[in-house]
Amino acid sequence: MRKLTEEDLIILLNADSSPDHDYEIKLYESVYKGLNTVPDIEVENLVSDVVKAIEHNLEWQSLLKFYAVGGLIIFFGIAFLVAGVSMVDKNLILKLALVLGQYKLICLFASMSFLIISVVDKLLLFKQVQRQNS
Amino acid sequence: MLQKLFATYFRLEVSNDQMQLEENLIRKIISGDIRAFKDLVHQHERLVTYMISRIVSDQEDIKDISQEVFLKVYKSIHKFNYDSKLSTWIATIAYRTAINYAKKDLSKNFINDIEIPIDYETPEQILSIKNEAKFIQEQISRLPLSYRTVVTLYHLNEFSYQEIGEITGFPEGTIKNYLFRARKLLKERLEHYYRARK
Numbered sequence: 001m002r003k004l005t006e007e008d009l010i011i012l013l014n015a016d017s018s019p020d021h022d023y024e025i026k027l028y029e030s031v032y033k034g035l036n037t038v039p040d041i042e043v044e045n046l047v048s049d050v051v052k053a054i055e056h057n058l059e060w061q062s063l064l065k066f067y068a069v070g071g072l073i074i075f076f077g078i079a080f081l082v083a084g085v086s087m088v089d090k091n092l093i094l095k096l097a098l099v100l101g102q103y104k105l106i107c108l109f110a111s112m113s114f115l116i117i118s119v120v121d122k123l124l125l126f127k128q129v130q131r132q133n134s
Numbered sequence: 135m136l137q138k139l140f141a142t143y144f145r146l147e148v149s150n151d152q153m154q155l156e157e158n159l160i161r162k163i164i165s166g167d168i169r170a171f172k173d174l175v176h177q178h179e180r181l182v183t184y185m186i187s188r189i190v191s192d193q194e195d196i197k198d199i200s201q202e203v204f205l206k207v208y209k210s211i212h213k214f215n216y217d218s219k220l221s222t223w224i225a226t227i228a229y230r231t232a233i234n235y236a237k238k239d240l241s242k243n244f245i246n247d248i249e250i251p252i253d254y255e256t257p258e259q260i261l262s263i264k265n266e267a268k269f270i271q272e273q274i275s276r277l278p279l280s281y282r283t284v285v286t287l288y289h290l291n292e293f294s295y296q297e298i299g300e301i302t303g304f305p306e307g308t309i310k311n312y313l314f315r316a317r318k319l320l321k322e323r324l325e326h327y328y329r330a331r332k
Contacts, residue, residue, distance in 0.1 A: 024321075027328075031320045034270030035289040038180075041187045043197045047175045050204040051168060057205070 056126060063122055067115075156220045164212050174220075175204050181221055181291050182228045188286040189232040189279065199235050203228045218300055225291065226301045229283065236279075266327070273323045281316040284309055 086093045100107060162170035179200075186199045206227050214223055274282065283302060287293045288309075295306045304312070 027321045027324055028317065030266060030324055031270065031317055032289075034267060034274065034320065035285055035317070037267060037271065038290065039184060039187055039271070041183055041193075041196065043179070043183050043200050046179055046183075046197070046200055046204075047172055049197075050175055050201055050208075051172060053201055053205055054168070054171070054208050057209075 160211055160214060171208060178224050181225055184290050185225060185228045185286055186232045188282045190236050199232050203231050222297045222300055229301050269327050273320055277316055281312050284312040285316045288313055
């Protein structure tokens with residue numbers, strides 16, 4: 001913005017008329033007005049969409065927690081069982097290991113299908129809820 | 135002097151109250167209160183959307199980024215350490231998310247961070263913009279990205295220089311410089327607009 005010159009000050013002091021830096025001031029006033037104008041933007045249903053996304057996220061977290069806890073329980077359960085049985089008869093454990101080794105593919109297939117079915121089931125449930133909400 | 139002291143004291147009281155409210159809100163959110171989080175989104179919805187809209191232009195992208203920002207806020211609210219205001223912290227997340235998004239999608243969003251010499255529109259184009267306010271808004275969207283961000287944070291979200299520095303990582307001198315240059319650029323373009331219309 002242009003500074004007031006001595007001449008401008010004299011005009012102002014004499015209260016004759018305003019100096020011609022008014023134009024610059026007006027320009028800056030318009031710029032400030034434009035900068036302070038709220039943009040014409042509105043995101044619809046932001047709150048509900050965010051909450052839905054969080055709930056979705058939380059459900060996945062709880063599902064993962066469920067699998068982690070379930071896996072740990074099964075792991076420790078088998079470990080205790082094996083330890084207990086091996087104290088009575090070591091041959092039994094060897095036989096069990098042999099059976100598991102023989103049918104490892106079936107065991108792997110069964111556990112994987114359980115995992116896939118439960119994940120797909122959860123996904124379908126989420127989609128159903130989403131469809132109902134929309 | 136007394137008046138100044140009173141004003142400072144009053145401002146401190148207000149900010150203390152605000153901090154107390156923010157602390158309560160955060161505590162509730164951490165304990166799993168979704169309603170408290172809804173309140174937080176309501177309170178900061180404008181801050182986030184205005185900020186993103188100055189970086190990204192597509193309406194759908196603005197919606198997606200806004201959602202992503204609030205999800206990030208929810209996930210990391212336990213990390214908030216009260217070093218700054220909650221709004222400053224949220225604005226920082228919004229700024230970084232929008233910038234990263236825009237950088238990833240350069241083809242969709244025109245990201246310019248250099249001061250392009252003013253390519254004035256033809257008198258016909260200028261005459262087609264009848265509204266002065268519309269012209270200024272259009273010119274703001276054509277400013278370099280850093281200018282746009284600083285100008286939005288300062289004028290629309292009313293952050294201080296220090297807070298803008300925390301959000302963007304720019305030094306205070308740079309922020310003042312960007313503000314000055316942005317206003318000057320807009321003034322020059324507006325001057326041209328007036329001249330073309332005469």
